[in-house]
Amino acid sequence: MDINFKLVLLATIVQFALGALWYSPAMFGKWWMQIMEVTNLSKEEMKAMQKKMAPFYLLQLLLTLLMTVSFAALVPLLLIFNVFHIAFWIWLGFLVPVQVGTVIWGNTKKKFWAKQIFVMISYQLASIMIIAFILSM
8 A cells, every 4th residue: 555644644734724614613613603502602611612622623633634544545546537536426425424314313403404414514525625636646
């Protein structure tokens, strides 16, 4: 297995930054806070909650790295196809069903399902296309 770990690291960092932007108030952060029902927290409560989340950011970074390495391992096998085409089908066939199932079977109120599903699956599509772009360089 011939993996370019420099590109894997770059793709991981870019995806992680995309996630930070995606779930920020500049993009879908307000929706996300509404879905998670944390819009009524004070600034102090919000800071305390964010501090508790710090270890989870490290875990997410490791999970992002795992996803990128896994995709990189598949790239040589998939080079006979367009890497973006493969990324799309991986997204549609594997990521979308898992994300939608997470919403349906999670504790999300039904009134937020469409927003949460949109935010989650659109992020996953952007993320996997970034992996495909960077790893195909």
